[in-house]
Structure formats: C-alpha cells, structure tokens
Amino acid sequence: MKLTRQSETSRYAAYRENARWTFGNVVFVTLHIIGSNNNLGRTAQMDAEYEERDAANIAWMREAFDLATRNGSRAVMIIAQADPYFQTTWTPNWQERYALWSLAMKPPASRRKTGYDSFLAALEKETLAFGKPVVYVHGDTHIFRIDKPLVGAKSQRIIENFTRVATFGHPDTHWIRATIDPNDPNVFRFRQEIVKENRVAH
Template sequence: MSTTPIKTLLLAAACAAAFSRIAPAAPPEHHSAPGYGKFEFALIGDVPYAPADFWKFDNVIRKINADHRLKWVLHTGDIKNGSTLCSDEVFKDRLRRFQRFRIPFILTPGDNEWTDCHRANNGSYLPLERLARLRELFYPIPGLTLGQKPMTVETQADDPAHAEFVENMRWMKQHVMFATVHIVGSNNGLAPFAGRTPADDAEVARRIDAARAWIRETFTKAEEERARGVLVAFQANPGFELAEGSAERKGFEEILAELETEAVNFKKPVVFAHGDSHYFRVDKPMKGSVSKRRIENATRVENFGADDVHWVRVVVDPKSPEVFSIHQEIVEKNLEQH
C-alpha cells in the first residue's frame, strides 16, 4: 500500500490537533514481502499503568530507541490501569509518550481504555463514547501507524462493511504476515455494568463478527502470498487453557474457534501475542476442540506488563522452521526501587 505526502501531512495535522509537543512525523515506511531476510521487533503491553511507573516506561522507550535492529513496536493494549481516569488528558498523555518511539508504533486497544471506563474511579464514562474517542486520537489516519516514522498498513476500515474498525491492521514483511485484532478483556466487553444498553451488546456482536472476518482474511492472504508464518496480536487473554463453555471464555468462544481452524489449516508457525494477565510466558496452550490434541504449530506469547515494565524481543527468520523466536528483555534499571 502506498501513501502520499498529503497523507503524511494529514497525519501530522490530526495528531497536532489532538495534543501538543508531539514529535514531527517522518515519511512513512513501506513494508512488503520481497525477500526472506531476518528482522526483529519489540512487543510491549499493559504499560504505562500509572504515573508512578512513568520513569520505568521512559527506560523502555530509551532501550528500544537505541536498538537499531528493531523494525517496529507492537503494543497489545491497556495503556492505563483499570482504576484510573479514562479522560482525554490521560489519552493524550499516552499518545505523547508513544510518539517518542522513533520507529513505527502499532497499538491494539485494551479494555482498560474503553470497556471498563464506566467505573466510578475511571470517570463514569460511556464505554462507546470512549471507544469513539480512542479511535479518533490513536488512529487519526486509517492505514498509517503512529511513531516518529509511521508505517503504512492495511486496515479493515478499507472495507465498507467494517468501516469503523481502523484499529484492525495487517502488514507483511519478508513473507511473514502480521495482524492486530480488537479483542479485549472483561469477557470481550460483555461484562455487565450499571447503565449497559442494547447498543453495548450490539457493539460486542459486531466487533466479534469483524474480528472473525479479519482473522479469516489474514490467513487467506497469508496462504495466497505463501507466508512463512503468521502473528496475530490482541489484548485479551481469551482462556486458551479453559474448557469450552467456561464463564471466563464467554465472549471469546467464536474467536477461539476461528483461530483454531485457521492455525490448523495453515500448518506453518502461528503466534498469538497478547497481554492482559501481566505474566510473561511463551507456551503452546491451544488444543484441538475435536482432537483434544496440542496444536503444535500455534504458540502463545504474553508480554510483560503492569508492575513488570520490560519488553519482549521477537526475532523473525523466514528461513527458520520455527520462524519466530522470543527473547525477554529485562530493563535492569527498572528493577531498582525509587
């Protein structure tokens, strides 16, 4: 996908209107799949949670900006904790911090920044209003990421049937496919709250349908372009290990079934990257719903988050049978007590 100088200027204008002191946008990168070279990117999520940890997040930003091997930063959502305000001021603060990354920055939303904003200590916001504001601020131009050097990507918003889903993105690099899908905690937005309306229920149903469609299209395109691997990122821990029908899997069942079908049919390495549980791990939790056997080509990566403010290095080697290798990056300064 190409972009024009006008589109780049529009990004700068949209961001400048949202907040001040943003770093100026550089010309966007163009990512396609011409070769099979090795590359790396940074995976983060559930940060920054509160002002007390801003200094830790600053250290993460410095570490990532100093590493010239990294191609982009992928954030799996939850840009604040679940007990703090969902105000525009907080959103703009996080946006300013994310714009300090010198490389493309990709964000998939978390529940803390919209579905849970009805809580009194969050400001008693209407979740759907916060979702609309989140999209306006963090996805000002569909198809262009954040970061000081934005990257052009595909977006589901290009499909008139899913025009609001600017946050669902997809891109290919070196014959490896990447996608973000808007799947959040609090039972994917189904958790009850005082004042919940039919519109809130309808939003969940529509977002699940959009997520399933985006997942199917992503794997179809991966097959068509002979991708060596696929990585799908989302915020929620969907309960891979839990039994079907479990209360904790409510809101995720249809999506988990879609992910299972596509991973099994794809046969090549698949990574599901998410946050939510604040527990760094790399494992293979997915079992076939019929076979009950481990799906060996599907790997889950959960990033650090909340009190553990570190990052994950993902090395991608299309020539390797595993394609993806995961490395924890502990920021030593963040182990200190302040």
C-alpha cells in the same frame, strides 16, 4: 512497508484498530479483542457492540490467513490486547492440570459462554488449515509467558504450530524481542529483555 486497515472497507469503517502488514514473508495482523470478557455480558448495548466487533475481528483474521496462504507466507502473527481464556475450551482434565500448575486457581465448576468462544473456534480452524507457525501476542494479564495453550476441539491435544506470547505489564516494565528467521522451521524466536532500570531491589 504497506499498512492495510479493515476500516478501508465501508462495512468495517468503525474498526481502525484492525490492521495488517507483511514483513519478512510473515503476515502480521492486529485485532480489536479486549479484556473483561471482550465486553460481553454487561448490558444489552455492550453485547451488541461485542457481536459486531467479534464478527469484524473474525472476518479480518480469516482474510489475513487467506492472504498468507495465497502468498505462501512462512507464518502469521496475531496481535491483540486480550488474553482470550484459552483454558475455557479445555477438558476438565486439562483444566485440573492447569489449576494445579498455577496453584492459586481452581478449575471452573461448569462451562460458561465467554466473549472469546467464537474467536477461539475460528482461530483453531484457521491455524490447523494454515499448517505453519501461528503466534498470538497479547497483554492483558501482565504476566510474561510463552506457551502452547490452543487445544484441538476434537483431539484435545495441543496444536503444535500455535504459540502464545504474553507480554510483560505493570508493574513489571520489560519487553520481549521477536526475531524472524525464514530458514528456521519455527520462524520466530523470542527473548525476554529485562530493563536494568526497572529491576526490583528485592
């Protein structure tokens, strides 16, 4: 299995975290997207770092989708650390529903720029154009969930071919099994694997 890194191109030599490989006719791509608002909004130096890395991430993601389209790949899986705050792109109605679902949350009083806005816009565009299953896997929040949080900017409805998988994290140390079935229209199947030794004695 060949691993390709974005850092192999001199322009993006600093971004070794961004990698890509193909397995089972699925393109896998890693992106250096981090939590804490993607490092935006702290200092001028951090903002500059964010701008360069964000541009590199988007370029690398687009290249992965281009490759998947050219090769007729069945799906694309994107792997990153950060939860990119999908809910910040929702309408007030969607945000209210999300807040009610999570109970402890309140919808934001106003829309603010985040360090994930440009990535989410590019992700929506690429996902819609690709038209086949796209999965975004992340950690960050340490809360296991599988859902469809990407909403079309125009339709304000879920984008059906997109799925988010958030992994377990401390203190709940378990894992998720991903299975690829090229004959399944959804391509991916996910199953939680609870580690017996890590179960809590409630």
